[in-house]
Amino acid sequence: MGSFMLVWFEGDIEKAFDDLASDDSDFATWFRTEAKEITGKLGIEPARRVQDLSDQEVLQIREAIDADYTVEGDLRRQVAMNIKRLMDLACYRGLRHRKGLPVRGQRTHTNARTRKGKAKPIAGKKK
DSSP states (O other), rough: OOEEOOOOOOOHHHHHHHHHTTTOOOOHHHHHHHHHHHHHHTTTOTTTTTSSSSHHHHHHHHHHHHHEEEHHHHHHHHHHHHHHHHHHHHHHHHHHHHHHHHSSOOSSOOOHHHHHOOOOOTTTTTO
């Protein structure tokens, strides 16, 4: 059973993710595969535009996603519980989450400002 955030947009499903696919990102590959799987299972042409789908087809897609995938609030809750579990275990990744530092091995000597917050000035430190 997969999981992803439900995103609604106007336009061609294939064209909407061409930019992502050009980056060869895992997300783009995964999403295109899942989109093709869902449309194939329902017998809907993948190249059809969302605005050209009937209300019945849109309803079928929504029901298929709700039945087979973790979406929206449930997915956020699942991710939050996974992070909380890591923090409760006090493993390395959990400690990094607890301290608000990068979790996946990025350097912190410089950069990492997103996770660390605004730089705090240190008295007497000038070049």
